[in-house]
Amino acid sequence: MAAMAAQTGPARVVVTGLGVLTPIGTTVAGFWDAAVRGVVGTGPLTRPDAADFPAALAGEVAGFDAPRAGGERSLALARAAAAAAAADAGIHRWTGDPYRAGVCLGTLLGSRAGLEPAVTGFHRAADAHGAPYPGPRAAPDLTDAVARELGFLGPGLAVATACASGNSALAHAADTIRAGRADVMIAGGVDELSSGIMMMFSSLRSLAPDFLRPFDRDRAGLIVSEGAAALVLESYEHARRRGAHVHAELAGWASASDAHHMTAPHPQGSGARRSMLRALKSAGISPDRVDHVSAHGTGTPSNDRVEAQALREVFGPRTPAVTSLKGALGHTQGAASAIEAVACVLALRDGVVPPTANLVELDPECDVDVVRGRAREMPVRVAVNNAFGFGGNTACTVFTRPSTAGSAR
Amino acid sequence: MTVRVVVAESVVHGAGLVLPPEGTGPAESWFDHRARLGRGYKYLPPACQYLLAAARTALEDCGPEADPLAAAPELRGAVVGTNSAVAALHAAIDETVRREGASALSPMSVPYFAVNLVAGRLSTEHVLKGFNLTVTSPRVAGVEALHLAALELAAGRAAVTLAGAAEAPDPRAADAEPEAGAALFVLRPGGGPVPAGGRVLRTVLRFVPPPALAAAEGRRLARDSVRRALDALHSGGPAPDEVELLADPSPVGDAVADALRSWCADRAPVSTRRSGARAGALTPVVRLAARPLPAGAGRRLVVTASRAGNVALATAHTPEHTD
Numbered sequence: 001m002a003a004m005a006a007q008t009g010p011a012r013v014v015v016t017g018l019g020v021l022t023p024i025g026t027t028v029a030g031f032w033d034a035a036v037r038g039v040v041g042t043g044p045l046t047r048p049d050a051a052d053f054p055a056a057l058a059g060e061v062a063g064f065d066a067p068r069a070g071g072e073r074s075l076a077l078a079r080a081a082a083a084a085a086a087a088d089a090g091i092h093r094w095t096g097d098p099y100r101a102g103v104c105l106g107t108l109l110g111s112r113a114g115l116e117p118a119v120t121g122f123h124r125a126a127d128a129h130g131a132p133y134p135g136p137r138a139a140p141d142l143t144d145a146v147a148r149e150l151g152f153l154g155p156g157l158a159v160a161t162a163c164a165s166g167n168s169a170l171a172h173a174a175d176t177i178r179a180g181r182a183d184v185m186i187a188g189g190v191d192e193l194s195s196g197i198m199m200m201f202s203s204l205r206s207l208a209p210d211f212l213r214p215f216d217r218d219r220a221g222l223i224v225s226e227g228a229a230a231l232v233l234e235s236y237e238h239a240r241r242r243g244a245h246v247h248a249e250l251a252g253w254a255s256a257s258d259a260h261h262m263t264a265p266h267p268q269g270s271g272a273r274r275s276m277l278r279a280l281k282s283a284g285i286s287p288d289r290v291d292h293v294s295a296h297g298t299g300t301p302s303n304d305r306v307e308a309q310a311l312r313e314v315f316g317p318r319t320p321a322v323t324s325l326k327g328a329l330g331h332t333q334g335a336a337s338a339i340e341a342v343a344c345v346l347a348l349r350d351g352v353v354p355p356t357a358n359l360v361e362l363d364p365e366c367d368v369d370v371v372r373g374r375a376r377e378m379p380v381r382v383a384v385n386n387a388f389g390f391g392g393n394t395a396c397t398v399f400t401r402p403s404t405a406g407s408a409r
Numbered sequence: 410m411t412v413r414v415v416v417a418e419s420v421v422h423g424a425g426l427v428l429p430p431e432g433t434g435p436a437e438s439w440f441d442h443r444a445r446l447g448r449g450y451k452y453l454p455p456a457c458q459y460l461l462a463a464a465r466t467a468l469e470d471c472g473p474e475a476d477p478l479a480a481a482p483e484l485r486g487a488v489v490g491t492n493s494a495v496a497a498l499h500a501a502i503d504e505t506v507r508r509e510g511a512s513a514l515s516p517m518s519v520p521y522f523a524v525n526l527v528a529g530r531l532s533t534e535h536v537l538k539g540f541n542l543t544v545t546s547p548r549v550a551g552v553e554a555l556h557l558a559a560l561e562l563a564a565g566r567a568a569v570t571l572a573g574a575a576e577a578p579d580p581r582a583a584d585a586e587p588e589a590g591a592a593l594f595v596l597r598p599g600g601g602p603v604p605a606g607g608r609v610l611r612t613v614l615r616f617v618p619p620p621a622l623a624a625a626e627g628r629r630l631a632r633d634s635v636r637r638a639l640d641a642l643h644s645g646g647p648a649p650d651e652v653e654l655l656a657d658p659s660p661v662g663d664a665v666a667d668a669l670r671s672w673c674a675d676r677a678p679v680s681t682r683r684s685g686a687r688a689g690a691l692t693p694v695v696r697l698a699a700r701p702l703p704a705g706a707g708r709r710l711v712v713t714a715s716r717a718g719n720v721a722l723a724t725a726h727t728p729e730h731t732d
Contacts, residue, residue, distance in 0.1 A: 156719070157544060257487070
């Protein structure tokens, strides 16, 4: 494992396992290769069970054969991502103290999406016959299902902070470890395609007609995608004791609330700025040491403008290298920032920042150093991962290389 | 095997309950948003309306002299637990799309399709900029919200947090419990002064894997887990005077009931309330907020279990000496 400084004070949190399922790859290697090459994973919907979706474009996890009906697809995506992350961390069936191992997943809709056909069917039946329907299933099945599969009995939590859910889950899992309430947490996010989420964005005129173009002058909205990502987080001491390979340190995290508007970001990006600054403070890292920011970058006009403004306020006019993977992935909802966290870890490992796919002409109002055209090879020692959601939820995470973790704090 | 238990503690400075009158049917109208909240709240989902009304009551409950939101906005947080706050909205949206098309949807209502917006609106209403979190674990989400709020307060990320539960089940859902309303606390860090009329909340969360209960060893582990949680919850304090179990008819509910009754055998009688499988997250918080608490420094213990394996244990008590 990578050399790290001895621990003092609260538990340090390290990343020892990664798992992703995305529209551009269903393995960590495949995903990262596609991300670095700027492969775009969105396009016309092809799934045969998507006839009721009110959008023609989406990002699908191709080749992942899990049914939408019955809420099984989100469960299957979450399980698969967690299993991959656990395997990467050398955890197959947990043999340690089960009460010291937990799960925290973020999701926007949970298993609700998969029940749409049944719910709609029941509503139609109710129209005709006055019959009631069984109602949607709650989201936390996701967390329980993953925990049971791995034999974890420790803290379990499903968090819902809209599009910030993945980062919120990472933050809560990391908090749990740092406070000594667990040694190991599997954390991440998951969401599948659904008629409901597409309808919501369509009603708000937020869907792009062709491509999701983060920070582009001609950006016109987002494309809804599905996916899942999981990271194995451990206390550094625990990882060291079991000889685990450390990919990176999750050095800092924070969340905040805009408390401004239900769907629009604060015009000055106050929640975004506060989350970034708090997360950096939590990591003990000054803004001038950040090399890379994985932006929320949804391709909606107001979000990108406000995020760019917040980035300039935090980092000054010479910002770190910024990229938005949503140009390639589409918006994977509650999974987005978990997937982007995996990308941050890989950027640290390989010293490369993926390009922002579909960005042709940078909007002058988004005057930050956005990586475009092709990937940028550069030393990445500190990466910040941004996530901002409806309802004013903002959450940021800070990742560092394991070899610099000791001095980073 | 070591079962380590984390007890989270907070101090209640105010509580707000918004509940339907006794005997109200699940589809019956009982809440007048215009009277309780004023203008501008018509398009909010009912659970959000209940939550906002509960927040006003809770803030008023802090007393005329108190200024519960005096802390900087960045040091005010919100944590809300719910299982079905927007279930009825989902159904209504579906019906609108089916009958009139997506263009007929109100942009005022549609964003609440995402359940976190219920708590998001609470933050906007009271300028709670510190953090905002929604949790949804079956049945225990309300107590989970209190637990997380206490941990956030203990970590210094807020000076005051509004935490609780809100529910509004879809009246057309066949097995939805008639649970509707909101219960919200104004919480400050544990160990701090308890105001007159305030109380101390202590919470523990556990997970009992349902498949493990098929074997004797799994049942033993579950019993030990619940007993250790109860021991930790009452560490250094007296036994509870009132014990309430809220559980569904499931192996998890049965296992928790057995463990609780055995632990309480020589302490206090257990009052058990069985619910349907899809009861919401509200009742446990309501029971922690309900007045009066046992006299003196007596404690009310509320234990909640769901068939999915989630277990929440919480006590509420008023110290003999308050501010």
